[in-house]
């Protein structure tokens with residue numbers, strides 16, 4: 001596949017995957033793992049050519065690991081406290097990931113800031129989901145901050161990871177209206193439902209070789225009608 005004007009400076013050549021050459025994924029988690037579950041279930045339900053090679057956590061007791069094991073997925077835990085520092089942990093994590101030769105590394109509630117070295121090693125293959133409409137509200141407590149700021153729309157973003165936290169090139173976003181009677185929990189719940197849908201959609205594009213990133217950090221989506229999604233105020237979300 002050749003995109004116009006992109007023969008020079010490609011970072012990520014779109015790949016075409018198939019049942020005989022599935023998209024190899026490593027998923028990084030730290031806690032509950034509902035995004036990981038959404039990815040695994042969507043891949044199975046939609047028969048995506050995906051092989052989840054490993055689910056890796058920095059928390060040994062992450063519920064996400066338990067669920068992954070129950071699905072027969074390979075898991076590994078690398079407790080970050082066992083390492084002298086951030087560099088050592090990220091080196092061990094990168095080595096564990098690379099042993100699986102992934103096409104993509106998906107962060108799904110992985111609550112660690114990654115070192116520049118780690119991010120560079122996986123540049124173009126490292127993707128995150130963040131619970132806000134970036135560049136608004138990078139970092140933690142996004143739902144509380146959205147309510148405090150009085151925004152009318154909140155939501156989530158799937159983006160390539162760069163060394164600056166929550167700043168990488170945006171692949172797609174899902175907007176969620178903030179309702180008059182919302183509190184942190186109700187808003188978080190609706191945004192989480194949108195996260196599950198958005199991450200599954202992006203995974204589907206990745207498996208179809210539709211997502212490219214050029215050297216300037218621009219994202220190209222091939223034959224994708226729209227990368228902006230929104231829930232309506234009255235939507236009863238079944239996701």
Ligand code: GRF
Pocket residue numbers: 030031032033034035036108109110129130131192195
């Ligand atoms: C999600 O909101 C994700 O966007 C954020 O942390 C939360 C993790 O939830 N980074 P889960 O573990 O996927 O259920």
